[in-house]
Amino acid sequence: MSNKISETLTFECETGNYHTFCPISCVAWLYQKIEDSFFLVVGTKTCGYFLQNALGVMIFAEPRYAMAELEEGDISAQLNDYEELKRLCLQIKKDRNPSVIIWIGTCTTEIIKMDLEGMAPKLENELGIPIVVARANGLDYAFTQGEDTVLAAMAHRCPEQNLLIDRKKVTQDSNIKNLFSFLSFEKKQETTNEQLEKIKKNPPLVLFGSLPSTVASQLSSELKRQSIQVSGWLPAQRYTDLPFLGEQVYVCGVNPFLSRTATTLMRRRKCKLIGAPFPIGPDGTRAWIEKICSVFGIKTEGLEKREEQIWENLKDYLDLVRGKSVFFMGDNLLEISLARFLIRCGMIVYEIGIPYLDKRYQAAELLLLQTTCKKMSIPMPRIVEKPDNYNQIQRMRELQPDLAITGMAHANPLEARGINTKWSVEFTFAQIHGFTNARDVLELVTRPLRRNNNLENLGWNDLTKKEKKNKI
Amino acid sequence: MKLAYWMYAGPAHIGTLRVASSFKNVHAIMHAPLGDDYFNVMRSMLERERDFTPVTASIVDRHVLARGSQEKVVDNITRKDKEERPDLIVLTPTCTSSILQEDLQNFVNRASITSKSDVILADVNHYRVNELQAADRTLEQVVRYYLEKARRQGTLDQSITKEPSANIIGIFTLGFHNQHDCRELKRLLQELNIRVNKVIPEGGSVKDLQDLPKAWFNLVPYREVGLMTAVYLEKTFGMPYISITPMGIVDTAECIRQIQKNVNHLMSNKKVNYESYIDQQTRFVSQAAWFSRSIDCQNLTGKKAVVFGDATHAASITRILAREMGIRVICTGTYCKHDAEWFKEQVQGFCDEILITDDHTKVGDMIARLEPSAIFGTQMERHIGKRLDIPCGVISSPVHIQNFPLGYRPFLGYEGTNQIADLVYNSFTLGMEDHLLEIFGGHDTKEVITKSLSTDTDLTWNSESQLELNKIPGFVRGKIKRNTEKFARQNGISNITVEIMYAAKEALNA
Numbered sequence: 009m010s011n012k013i014s015e016t017l018t019f020e021c022e023t024g025n026y027h028t029f030c031p032i033s034c035v036a037w038l039y040q041k042i043e044d045s046f047f048l049v050v051g052t053k054t055c056g057y058f059l060q061n062a063l064g065v066m067i068f069a070e071p072r073y074a075m076a077e078l079e080e081g082d083i084s085a086q087l088n089d090y091e092e093l094k095r096l097c098l099q100i101k102k103d104r105n106p107s108v109i110i111w112i113g114t115c116t117t118e119i120i121k122m123d124l125e126g127m128a129p130k131l132e133n134e135l136g137i138p139i140v141v142a143r144a145n146g147l148d149y150a151f152t153q154g155e156d157t158v159l160a161a162m163a164h165r166c167p168e169q170n171l172l173i174d175r176k177k178v179t180q181d182s183n184i185k186n187l188f189s190f191l192s193f194e195k196k197q198e199t200t201n202e203q204l205e206k207i208k209k210n211p212p213l214v215l216f217g218s219l220p221s222t223v224a225s226q227l228s229s230e231l232k233r234q235s236i237q238v239s240g241w242l243p244a245q246r247y248t249d250l251p252f253l254g255e256q257v258y259v260c261g262v263n264p265f266l267s268r269t270a271t272t273l274m275r276r277r278k279c280k281l282i283g284a285p286f287p288i289g290p291d292g293t294r295a296w297i298e299k300i301c302s303v304f305g306i307k308t309e310g311l312e313k314r315e316e317q318i319w320e321n322l323k324d325y326l327d328l329v330r331g332k333s334v335f336f337m338g339d340n341l342l343e344i345s346l347a348r349f350l351i352r353c354g355m356i357v358y359e360i361g362i363p364y365l366d367k368r369y370q371a372a373e374l375l376l377l378q379t380t381c382k383k384m385s386i387p388m389p390r391i392v393e394k395p396d397n398y399n400q401i402q403r404m405r406e407l408q409p410d411l412a413i414t415g416m417a418h419a420n421p422l423e424a425r426g427i428n429t430k431w432s433v434e435f436t437f438a439q440i441h442g443f444t445n446a447r448d449v450l451e452l453v454t455r456p457l458r459r460n461n462n463l464e465n466l467g468w469n470d471l472t473k474k475e476k477k478n479k480i
Numbered sequence: 481m482k483l484a485y486w487m488y489a490g491p492a493h494i495g496t497l498r499v500a501s502s503f504k505n506v507h508a509i510m511h512a513p514l515g516d517d518y519f520n521v522m523r524s525m526l527e528r529e530r531d532f533t534p535v536t537a538s539i540v541d542r543h544v545l546a547r548g549s550q551e552k553v554v555d556n557i558t559r560k561d562k563e564e565r566p567d568l569i570v571l572t573p574t575c576t577s578s579i580l581q582e583d584l585q586n587f588v589n590r591a592s593i594t595s596k597s598d599v600i601l602a603d604v605n606h607y608r609v610n611e612l613q614a615a616d617r618t619l620e621q622v623v624r625y626y627l628e629k630a631r632r633q634g635t636l637d638q639s640i641t642k643e644p645s646a647n648i649i650g651i652f653t654l655g656f657h658n659q660h661d662c663r664e665l666k667r668l669l670q671e672l673n674i675r676v677n678k679v680i681p682e683g684g685s686v687k688d689l690q691d692l693p694k695a696w697f698n699l700v701p702y703r704e705v706g707l708m709t710a711v712y713l714e715k716t717f718g719m720p721y722i723s724i725t726p727m728g729i730v731d732t733a734e735c736i737r738q739i740q741k742n743v744n745h746l747m748s749n750k751k752v753n754y755e756s757y758i759d760q761q762t763r764f765v766s767q768a769a770w771f772s773r774s775i776d777c778q779n780l781t782g783k784k785a786v787v788f789g790d791a792t793h794a795a796s797i798t799r800i801l802a803r804e805m806g807i808r809v810i811c812t813g814t815y816c817k818h819d820a821e822w823f824k825e826q827v828q829g830f831c832d833e834i835l836i837t838d839d840h841t842k843v844g845d846m847i848a849r850l851e852p853s854a855i856f857g858t859q860m861e862r863h864i865g866k867r868l869d870i871p872c873g874v875i876s877s878p879v880h881i882q883n884f885p886l887g888y889r890p891f892l893g894y895e896g897t898n899q900i901a902d903l904v905y906n907s908f909t910l911g912m913e914d915h916l917l918e919i920f921g922g923h924d925t926k927e928v929i930t931k932s933l934s935t936d937t938d939l940t941w942n943s944e945s946q947l948e949l950n951k952i953p954g955f956v957r958g959k960i961k962r963n964t965e966k967f968a969r970q971n972g973i974s975n976i977t978v979e980i981m982y983a984a985k986e987a988l989n990a
Contacts, residue, residue: 030513229979317986417520471530
């Protein structure tokens with residue numbers, strides 16, 4: 009296979025034999041984000057074992073998630089799945105009393121065709137607790153896409169914003185009042201117009217994507233500086249605080265893996281999608297804010313200076329990464345945005361592996377990647393969808409990148425062969441969005457490089473036995 | 481359906497993969513959806529493996545669901561055959577693939593025509609056996625496959641070695657202190673002048689499996705994995721096996737006496753006698769016997785403990801505590817439900833109560849009810865102990881990375897008795913120290929320390945920033961607070977808002 013890097017963005021697709029987390033892992037961060045939720049993963053021991061090992065210590069903290077572990081009787085339909093789920097959900101209601109139960113469908117429920125979507129509304133009525141169904145299975149999705157399926161399902165539960173009805177009601181009210189008091193009519197009319205005027209200027213903006221609350225408020229305050237008010241987040245801190253959605257509402261994504269959610273918001277909830285690069289790195293954050301402002305017809309203020317200042321603060325880390333090369337094996341869909349940021353930092357990206365690429369949802373990000381490459385006069389990296397880890401390791405052996413961003417299955421073996429690695433999973437759990445957190449991304453990226461500065465001269469970088477080295 | 485938060489033993493395919501990847505040059509291919517190759521992460525992280533885990537997945541996706549795997553599995557097997565040239569490829573079904581009911585055996589048959597490697601299908605039922613049972617089964621399956629193959633090809637040599645020799649069966653990857661135990665067992669056998677014929681599966685080659693019958697006897701240190709193989713070898717080749725776990729002084733001696741019996745059975749001329757070796761080791765090499773007499777251990781007399789773990793470790797530790805240290809085991813239990821009868825028999829008379837369950841909440845409730853002074857269990861019991869303020873020593877899987885120590889920490893043999901004595905003693909003294917601290921109201925310096933860390937401040941945090949500060953995880957909150965206040969002072973700001981907090985973060989690079 010040739011490793012030539014061409015001048016334009018090239019998209020390739022390999023076999024899909026790659027390592028990634030199962031999408032049910034999204035419960036790990038979503039149950040913490042949505043404080044009044046309970047996640048019930050309907051699956052087998054395999055799913056449970058994965059969660060228990062992937063989430064490590066969290067499992068001991070009485071988490072608000074559990075497995076509905078399917079047994080032989082469930083598989084062969086000797087047990088009535090509705091009754092079984094009802095029994096478990098009643099137990100959950102009694103023990104935890106959540107505001108919403110989210111059922112996570114898995115590979116097994118797909119294969120035995122368990123009708124979760126059909127059962128949920130019935131049980132919801134009986135139980136008096138909303139039940140949201142998300143099919144986050146390994147047959148269809150990878151890792152972070154799990155969040156996408158949950159948020160897409162949740163988008164259906166957001167209350168409807170209908171300004172026309174609101175206005176009519178206000179007018180009616182004031183008409184009634186008018187009968188008694190002439191003065192109050194005029195005043196009321198005025199406020200209604202004012203409201204409409206205000207909405208025209210700054211229409212409701214809902215941001216989607218689950219972020220730690222600190223990061224969410226950082227991004228909100230970043231927009232506030234440009235006098236844009238964020239009217240809500242999907243998801244909010246609590247299920248009961250889901251944002252209003254409707255025809256007048258603009259929506260914008262904060263993460264690159266939310267294409268289903270975006271589609272649902274546009275098609276089913278009639279929202280207007282703002283397609284922007286994602287606020288990862290100072291360049292991405294600025295482009296993201298600029299795009300939102302341009303849609304609202306607002307001229308940005310002091311943004312350029314702010315970006316410059318952030319870059320200034322990153323100087324020590326930039327000196328470390330400049331000219332170094334990176335190889336993304338691909339497993340969490342953040343790869344395009346991260347690669348774009350790292351190229352802007354002066355790094356060379358050999359390959360961007362990515363599980364799935366929605367070229368429409370990521371269009372603005374891809375464009376920014378392209379212009380960044382031109383600006384930095386660096387050849388365009390190849391983008392490999394559904395990569396093949398075995399082939400990737402062969403390519404890496406040839407290219408010898410300074411850094412491989414990879415899953416935990418490959419990290420230690422690569423380190424033993426003298427290739428620096430950074431676990432890709434950390435990027436999903438760390439705070440990487442907005443101006444404020446740009447440094448955290450580089451903190452992660454430079455960690456292996458800084459470690460090397462300490463250990464470099466000890467002469468034991470290659471720690472494999474000779475016979476084995478030749479194989480990979 | 482079962483509401484489950486946590487499980488002691490993993491799903492069946494994990495057991496199969498553990499056995500397969502313990503052998504040298506054996507590759508496992510899982511028939512599984514994306515994300516089920518989590519085993520690779522466990523092995524690479526917990527065992528800190530330097531080599532790529534020889535496990536790949538033949539991915540089951542939407543297309544496979546609609547049309548079946550067709551050529552995919554066969555292609556993946558032949559591809560792996562060409563890439564890695566393994567001796568054996570084990571096709572491993574997962575719980576997902578087993579409900580698809582594809583004819584995996586047919587794929588294996590087809591693939592073995594074209595590939596140079598041997599190919600077998602792991603024979604485990606996902607809904608009936610757990611990780612440990614599956615590992616036991618797979619090991620037996622692999623051994624049987626190669627011995628029958630050797631018999632067919634006429635290469636099977638059934639004569640035994642000249643000098644006494646033994647196979648060690650059941651040492652494998654991700655096993656609790658298995659590597660250290662293996663080294664200790666080898667040393668023990670060497671000191672008894674017994675050659676180690678083969679160790680399987682860890683580090684073994686499937687090509688050498690036909691040499692298994694050359695040994696005089698088999699040693700199966702753990703109850704969970706290896707027994708099926710030993711029973712098969714006994715039935716087919718008349719090889720005797722020893723299944724007494726050499727853990728603790730009494731059982732190690734018993735195990736050595738069994739070895740003596742087996743060796744003498746086949747010795748023609750002079751008989752061996754290990755009694756003086758046992759005596760020497762017990763009284764002077766191992767410190768555990770002396771420890772039991774020492775005044776320290778006297779203080780442990782009658783202290784209450786609870787034990788929980790896999791059948792092997794829970795049974796052995798229960799007997800060590802009760803018989804060798806005079807500690808009162810108020811309850812002992814195991815999650816190996818399939819082996820309950822054996823377990824009950826083993827701990828009979830050494831404890832007050834027996835608990836057989838794989839539900840960790842039952843174990844937690846039992847511990848809360850009995851309030852022991854120390855727990856000996858798995859990582860789960862360690863966390864239960866943390867919550868109840870009871871010290872815990874970890875004696876069995878499932879475990880975390882800290883139970884794969886770099887230093888030498890066997891649980892078996894005479895060095896193992898030392899390690900166990902330390903573990904038990906340290907758990908109890910820590911508990912006692914805690915207790916004393918509580919009686920005397922803690923360290924008296926506590927107050928002063930907090931005072932010097934707190935800042936007398938002229939700064940005010942508004943309610944919003946206070947709220948934001950509280951959202952920050954506890955362990956970094958203090959640092960963020962100090963940094964923000966430092967930044968505010970430098971800039972002559974007295975009222976701290978959320979914006980100031982962010983600005984401080986940016987400015988101080990924290």
